[in-house]
Amino acid sequence: MMEFGNCGEQKKLELPTSNGTETTTSLLNKALAADYLILSSAGSHAREDWRTIIKRKTADIAKFGHTVWLQNSIALRPDAVQTFCKDFGACYVIFLSRKRDGKTVGPSTDDPAKKYSDDNKIWLPLQPGLSHVTGLINRGTTGFWFAALEKVEYGSLSLDCFHKHPNGRVLDRFHAHESAYPVHRVVPIRPGPYEILAVGQLSSKFAIWLEG
Numbered sequence: 001m002m003e004f005g006n007c008g009e010q011k012k013l014e015l016p017t018s019n020g021t022e023t024t025t026s027l028l029n030k031a032l033a034a035d036y037l038i039l040s041s042a043g044s045h046a047r048e049d050w051r052t053i054i055k056r057k058t059a060d061i062a063k064f065g066h067t068v069w070l071q072n073s074i075a076l077r078p079d080a081v082q083t084f085c086k087d088f089g090a091c092y093v094i095f096l097s098r099k100r101d102g103k104t105v106g107p108s109t110d111d112p113a114k115k116y117s118d119d120n121k122i123w124l125p126l127q128p129g130l131s132h133v134t135g136l137i138n139r140g141t142t143g144f145w146f147a148a149l150e151k152v153e154y155g156s157l158s159l160d161c162f163h164k165h166p167n168g169r170v171l172d173r174f175h176a177h178e179s180a181y182p183v184h185r186v187v188p189i190r191p192g193p194y195e196i197l198a199v200g201q202l203s204s205k206f207a208i209w210l211e212g
Contacts, residue, residue, distance in 0.1 A: 027150045028199045031092035032157075032189050036084070038144075039162065039171065040071065040180035042095035042197050050097070054151045054198050056131040061149060064127050066203055069144040070113060070135040070210060073180040075164075078118065078142050081207035084165060084182045091202045093144055093180075096157070096194040110134035113210040116143065120209045137212040147203035158192025161185055 031037055043050055060067035084090055113133040115123045126133060133143065159171045162183035171183055 027092075027148060027201060028094070028152055028155070028196065031094050031199045031201075034090065034092055035185050036088035036090040036165065037183060037185070038076070038081070038090065038093040038180055039159070039183050040073070040093055040095050041097065041174040043097045043099075050095075050197055051151060054149060057146070058149050058151075060131050061146065064130060065147065066127070067146050067149060068113070068116065068126060068130065068133045068208070068210075069146060069200070070133050070141065071143060071180055072136055072138075072141055073178050074140065075178040076142065076180050076182065076207065078120070078207035078209055081182065082118075085202060085206045088165075090182065091206075093146075093200045093202065094157075094196060095198040095200070096159075096174075097197050098194060100195040100197065111137040111212050113137060113141065113143070113212060115211045116208040117211075118205050118208050123211065133210065137210065141210045143208050143210045144200065145203050145205040145208055146200040148201040149198060150200075151198050152196045155196040156191045157194055157196060158190050159194060160192075161187050161189055 057067040057069065110132075111134060113126065113135075115125055117123045135141065159173065162171045162181075163169060163186050164171050165182040165184050168184075171181060174180075
């Protein structure tokens with residue numbers, strides 16, 4: 001048995017794994033036990049390996065208490081994420097990929113974000129010294145604001161354990177413009193085709209708008 005829980009409670013659950021061993025981190029345990037959370041596609045970016053990205057983002061957290069992760073999913077407007085997290089106690093993001101050790105590819109758009117807003121009205125500069133926050137910067141560019149982030153070297157899950165929120169449709173895949181979803185876990189977690197790369201815990205800002 002392992003300790004699980006979301007941001008407000010603790011549960012006892014058994015987590016099935018592909019090799020029958022307990023390979024999860026404590027943060028991942030809590031994320032997998034949460035009834036509501038966010039699932040996001042992830043991988044290498046602009047020729048930077050995903051492990052390197054996680055390493056520098058965790059260094060941000062150690063130094064500044066937070067890091068920012070750029071994303072462009074139209075399914076995750078910051079105001080919707082903020083409401084989802086506050087209403088359901090959701091504060092975890094699990095990053096997934098079909099391949100754990102795929103080839104590091106590029107080029108990708110790596111425009112730097114320089115300003116953020118948590119209400120899309122008042123804009124502030126990102127923390128000086130924060131490692132680069134890059135990607136395709138447009139009017140819809142947003143980001144996660146993490147207070148904790150951990151690399152996960154083993155483990156997988158099946159997307160059909162989750163329904164998209166709020167439409168209730170079974171999650172079966174990620175799409176180019178919907179690379180992350182707020183979800184509701186409807187059945188116990190089981191291994192599947194998506195490898196777990198990392199898990200993050202959102203701060204009280206949850207999600208933000210970004211500008212270059």
